[in-house]
Amino acid sequence: MTERFHDIALTVNGEAVRERVDARKTLVDFLREDLSLTGSHVGCEHGVCGACTVRLDGVIVRGCLTLAVQCDGATVETIEGVSDLGTIADLQAAFQARNALQCGFCTPGMLLTAAELLDAGAMPSREKIREHLSGNYCRCTGYHAIVDAVEAVARARAKHP
Amino acid sequence: MKIADDVPSALSALDRPNSYIGRSVPRPNLARLTQGRAQYVSDVTLPRMAHVAFVRSPYAHARIKGIDATAAKTVPGVIAVVTGAELEKVITPWVGVLTHLKGLKSAPQHAIAVERACWQGEAVCAVVARTRAEAEDACALVVIDYEELDPVTDPETALDAATPVIHASLGDNLTFERKYEAGEVDKAFAEADEVVETTFRFGRHTGVTNEPRAIVADWNAGDARMTVYQGTQAPHMMQNLFAKHLGLEEHQVRLLTKDVGGSFGIKVHTYADEMATVALSKLLRRPVKFVADRIESFVTDIHARDHRIHAKIAVKRDGTITAFEIDDLTGIGPYSVYPRTSGIEANQVVNLVGGPYKCPNYRARARVVFQNKNVMCQYRAVGHPIATSVTENLVEMAAAAIGMDPVEIRRRNLFADDAYPCASAAGLRFEKLSHHASLDKIVHMMDYDALRAEQASLRARGIHRGIGFASFIEVTNPSAAFYGVGGARISSQDGATVRLDATGAIFVATGVTEQGQGAEAVVAQCAASAFGVPLDKVRVITGDTDNVPYGGGTWASRAAGIGGEAAWQAGKALRANVLAVAGSILQADPKALDIRNGVVVDADTGRERIGLDEVARVAYYRPDTLPPGFQAELMATRHYVPRAWPFAFTNGVQASWLEVDTGTGFIKLLKHWCVEDCGTVINPQLVDEQVRGGVVQGIGAALFEHCVYDERGQLINGNMADYLVPMAPEMPDIEVGHVVSPTADSELGAKGAGEAGTAGAPGCVVNAVNDALRPLGATVITDIPLTPDVVLGALGKV
Numbered sequence: 001m002t003e004r005f006h007d008i009a010l011t012v013n014g015e016a017v018r019e020r021v022d023a024r025k026t027l028v029d030f031l032r033e034d035l036s037l038t039g040s041h042v043g044c045e046h047g048v049c050g051a052c053t054v055r056l057d058g059v060i061v062r063g064c065l066t067l068a069v070q071c072d073g074a075t076v077e078t079i080e081g082v083s084d085l086g087t088i089a090d091l092q093a094a095f096q097a098r099n100a101l102q103c104g105f106c107t108p109g110m111l112l113t114a115a116e117l118l119d120a121g122a123m124p125s126r127e128k129i130r131e132h133l134s135g136n137y138c139r140c141t142g143y144h145a146i147v148d149a150v151e152a153v154a155r156a157r158a159k160h161p
Numbered sequence: 162m163k164i165a166d167d168v169p170s171a172l173s174a175l176d177r178p179n180s181y182i183g184r185s186v187p188r189p190n191l192a193r194l195t196q197g198r199a200q201y202v203s204d205v206t207l208p209r210m211a212h213v214a215f216v217r218s219p220y221a222h223a224r225i226k227g228i229d230a231t232a233a234k235t236v237p238g239v240i241a242v243v244t245g246a247e248l249e250k251v252i253t254p255w256v257g258v259l260t261h262l263k264g265l266k267s268a269p270q271h272a273i274a275v276e277r278a279c280w281q282g283e284a285v286c287a288v289v290a291r292t293r294a295e296a297e298d299a300c301a302l303v304v305i306d307y308e309e310l311d312p313v314t315d316p317e318t319a320l321d322a323a324t325p326v327i328h329a330s331l332g333d334n335l336t337f338e339r340k341y342e343a344g345e346v347d348k349a350f351a352e353a354d355e356v357v358e359t360t361f362r363f364g365r366h367t368g369v370t371n372e373p374r375a376i377v378a379d380w381n382a383g384d385a386r387m388t389v390y391q392g393t394q395a396p397h398m399m400q401n402l403f404a405k406h407l408g409l410e411e412h413q414v415r416l417l418t419k420d421v422g423g424s425f426g427i428k429v430h431t432y433a434d435e436m437a438t439v440a441l442s443k444l445l446r447r448p449v450k451f452v453a454d455r456i457e458s459f460v461t462d463i464h465a466r467d468h469r470i471h472a473k474i475a476v477k478r479d480g481t482i483t484a485f486e487i488d489d490l491t492g493i494g495p496y497s498v499y500p501r502t503s504g505i506e507a508n509q510v511v512n513l514v515g516g517p518y519k520c521p522n523y524r525a526r527a528r529v530v531f532q533n534k535n536v537m538c539q540y541r542a543v544g545h546p547i548a549t550s551v552t553e554n555l556v557e558m559a560a561a562a563i564g565m566d567p568v569e570i571r572r573r574n575l576f577a578d579d580a581y582p583c584a585s586a587a588g589l590r591f592e593k594l595s596h597h598a599s600l601d602k603i604v605h606m607m608d609y610d611a612l613r614a615e616q617a618s619l620r621a622r623g624i625h626r627g628i629g630f631a632s633f634i635e636v637t638n639p640s641a642a643f644y645g646v647g648g649a650r651i652s653s654q655d656g657a658t659v660r661l662d663a664t665g666a667i668f669v670a671t672g673v674t675e676q677g678q679g680a681e682a683v684v685a686q687c688a689a690s691a692f693g694v695p696l697d698k699v700r701v702i703t704g705d706t707d708n709v710p711y712g713g714g715t716w717a718s719r720a721a722g723i724g725g726e727a728a729w730q731a732g733k734a735l736r737a738n739v740l741a742v743a744g745s746i747l748q749a750d751p752k753a754l755d756i757r758n759g760v761v762v763d764a765d766t767g768r769e770r771i772g773l774d775e776v777a778r779v780a781y782y783r784p785d786t787l788p789p790g791f792q793a794e795l796m797a798t799r800h801y802v803p804r805a806w807p808f809a810f811t812n813g814v815q816a817s818w819l820e821v822d823t824g825t826g827f828i829k830l831l832k833h834w835c836v837e838d839c840g841t842v843i844n845p846q847l848v849d850e851q852v853r854g855g856v857v858q859g860i861g862a863a864l865f866e867h868c869v870y871d872e873r874g875q876l877i878n879g880n881m882a883d884y885l886v887p888m889a890p891e892m893p894d895i896e897v898g899h900v901v902s903p904t905a906d907s908e909l910g911a912k913g914a915g916e917a918g919t920a921g922a923p924g925c926v927v928n929a930v931n932d933a934l935r936p937l938g939a940t941v942i943t944d945i946p947l948t949p950d951v952v953l954g955a956l957g958k959v
Contacts (some may be wrong), residue, residue, distance in 0.1 A: 017812065020384055022294070024294070025294075032204075033292075037197075038197070038200075038201075038203075038204035039196070039197020039198065039199075040197070040370070041203070041372065041422070042203065042452075043371045043373075043422075043455070044455040044880075044884060045454055046455065046880060047453075047655065048880075048881035048882055049371060049881060051371055061490055069897060076548050078197065079196065079197030080196070080197045080198070083195075083196040083197060083198075087375075092192075092195040092196065093696075095191070095195050095424065096187050096188075096191040096192065096195060097187060098846075099187070099188065099191070099679070099846050099850050101191065101194055101195065101677075102423075102677030102678060102679070102850065102854060103370075103371065103372070103420070103422050103423040103424075103676060103677030104190075104191075104194030104195070104199055104420065104422070104677060105195075105370075105371040105372045105422030105423060106371050107194055107195055107921070108195075108197045109193065117273055126894070127890075129715060129889075130889040130890045130892070131889075131890050133736065133888075133889040133890075134888050134890045136888075137369075137371060137860070137881070137886060137888060138371070138889075139368075139369060139370060139423050139425070139588065139854075139886070140371075140423060140677050140854045141850060141853065141854050141857075141919075142850075142853035142854045142855075142857030142858075142887075142892060143887075143888075143889040143892050144853050144892070144894055144895050145850055145853065146889070147889070147894075149549070155741045
């Protein structure tokens with residue numbers, strides 16, 4: 001492909017989206033700049049911090065390592081859409097109750113990453129939770145409270161599946 | 162999930178009915194943060210907004226011989242290409258000095274370099290375009306003719322006659338020097354049973370806030386006003402500085418700060434690229450946005466630490482510590498950072514070394530020198546991690562030298578809990594600390610004896626674990642002694658305005674700012690408790706210089722202790738005002754009334770008399786029914802600043818339990834404990850989380866974080882793949898305990914808690930590693946970050 005601009009059609013948070021995008025534009029920039037979905041954050045732009053984590057066809061990806069043009073025909077879910085659906089309401093409530101966030105900048109990515117682990121079922125150990133969150137940087141909490149919150153939700157879901 | 166018990170406290174003047182003081186209530190702003198509905202500055206867009214990107218110097222030191230923007234100006238979307246010389250006409254340079262740091266000197270710094278770049282990453286040209294991407298495209302086409310100059314990179318030789326002077330007008334590369342001596346130091350060393358002498362090296366590191374620095378400046382030529390959306394800790398300070406250097410009146414500048422993606426002291430300084438952004442908005446008469454990318458953050462966000470300290474301690478056979486001596490050298494980059502200066506960290510090191518101990522003999526020298534690297538300035542726990550490491554590492558080395566347990570040597574030397582008020586050898590005045598109670602508590606929490614037994618039994622099996630401690634003190638609730646007396650227009654006082662709305666809820670406008678630490682929650686708790694409404698009837702307003710009382714913002718662990726007290730006092734004042742109205746309506750003595758749970762009641766019986774909504778209705782809509790001459794005042798403002806003590810010192814102790822793999826040098830952190838005393842605990846959960854987050858930041862410094870420069874002044878690991886930060890798998894669970902010694906300087910008695918974790922963790926972890934390695938005959942480690950390479954070096958394996 002030598003064209004710089006491309007037409008893409010995708011589904012974002014359940015809404016059909018058609019846009020013309022610059023080939024170099026990342027998915028997270030596309031979400032934030034073209035669709036005003038600012039809940040996905042840009043922290044490092046080189047795939048380390050995880051603040052840009054979104055779901056692409058049901059799997060979490062780094063919004064800064066995915067190009068928007070790659071998402072033609074795909075389904076994308078962001079923190080805004082997932083919040084409105086209520087599918088991680090228990091996890092969000094646990095984060096609030098446990099103060100598992102401070103500045104909140106990492107939180108959307110952290111929640112989507114933790115949700116993936118919880119959706120896999122089973123009762124993860126604290127080590128497993130820490131391992132699963134290993135690609136999401138939080139400068140504020142020291143992680144302990146995040147692990148507590150995820151552990152509490154796993155326990156609650158195991159009791160009331 | 163371990164949520165701290167949320168039960169009403171049972172005590173004192175703070176024990177008002179339905180008090181929220183001492184309760185772990187959730188922060189009001191968490192719902193929006195968990196739903197992706199926050200508003201960080203990087204999210205802000207405005208009509209006609211343009212984006213700026215900067216061409217940055219690739220050299221640590223270079224003369225700028227020419228800038229050719231011809232090609233850059235032809236890039237689609239480019240609005241303007243602006244050099245330092247052009248921008249100098251819009252914004253004046255600044256000099257980062259304070260008069261109370263005697264002799265501190267620096268040179269004028271420009272928003273964009275003029276004629277000379279002094280560190281790798283300094284902005285030398287700005288490109289403004291419709292999008293950031295277009296601005297970056299054009300940056301690549303700006304041709305700059307540099308003449309590389311010799312950089313000054315090694316602080317050890319910065320003052321040598323053969324080393325070039327970075328700023329000729331200053332005469333030498335010495336920024337600041339302080340010497341201090343107390344007691345009979347030479348005598349103490351001469352009479353000591355053991356003297357331990359070593360050199361400590363602390364790596365440069367930086368804040369790595371998850372949201373990089375971000376600013377949107379909007380000069381409205383019609384209003385002749387500059388509105389600045391900035392992720393800052395100190396909106397009023399920035400209002401003053403933007404006005405001053407743009408030639409505006411302060412009232413022409415409005416600072417707006419909503420959600421901030423992490424600060425830690427990174428976002429409390431003046432940054433040249435942010436000053437340039439504001440100036441560009443004025444020049445171009447439109448909004449201009451700048452968000453640092455991560456690579457820019459590493460070369461422009463302030464760095465910190467980078468101290469080399471020769472140090473020694475004198476100890477008697479019975480464990481009595483008789484003297485401390487330090488010689489500190491630190492390189493702070495080419496400029497002292499404006500307006501807080503880059504002399505404070507070294508000054509704090511001199512102040513804080515030996516601080517927990519009653520040892521009267523102390524000698525210190527600190528020298529701060531210029532160099533051609535990114536600037537250094539105040540970052541979370543300023544000076545504390547260095548002073549605490551030096552002190553606590555020396556104490557445990559002394560204990561090892563005389564064969565004494567590290568807990569025991571502390572018991573013999575820490576200031577007694579009944580010794581207060583008293584002062585340290587460095588002259589710090591302590592109102593009330595609790596070193597011994599804290600030490601007793603941590604020993605109990607960690608089950609110290611059992612841990613020592615476990616360590617011994619594992620050692621026999623070739624598993625090498627270590628236990629380390631660090632007692633510490635922390636500067637919090639600073640009075641004007643910190644900056645104000647030195648001439649900086651940085652407020653140490655803070656205010657709160659509480660207003661009753663027409664339905665019985667209250668609005669609290671506060672000068673302190675929310676950086677994620679929970680200031681909004683604490684201010685709401687204080688106002689709600691003092692006034693008498695449930696928390697869901699409180700709305701807190703922060704970060705708007707047009708609408709909040711004048712204040713200092715968030716730094717030096719001041720938001721809860723100072724902002725909370727102002728909110729408490731304002732809540733009380735509004736209660737009196739509202740009860741005056743209620744008394745008038747009810748024909749009752751206001752003194753016999755109280756407000757509880759949003760209802761005016763009889764103070765002695767609790768009988769409900771009238772709702773706040775009804776009081777507000779009468780006052781706002783039917784004031785004609787109130788007695789002639791009676792004016793309801795349903796808004797009250799109070800300010801607070803500590804007056805009796807220059808700082809409210811806190812104290813505490815940390816302990817680390819870890820395992821060292823002697824084959825690879827890897828360190829596994831198993832558990833960490835912290836007991837701290839921040840006086841009255843307004844929200845236990847928020848305090849615990851400040852401690853935990855702080856500890857991990859300190860662990861990052863101890864084990865991972867290091868801005869590595871080569872001899873030409875090039876930062877060689879300035880990205881998140883090469884600069885390591887603590888991630889979840891490597892971090893331990895952290896247990897937090899409290900001892901409570903309130904300050905009598907305020908009614909609440911709250912001191913700060915934001916930096917205790919960061920202050921103690923590095924020294925504590927280093928002690929634990931040395932404890933693990935000592936029986937193996939390893940050399941004592943005194944350098945951080947303590948990487949596997951350092952461990953293997955200590956073991957003689959590399």
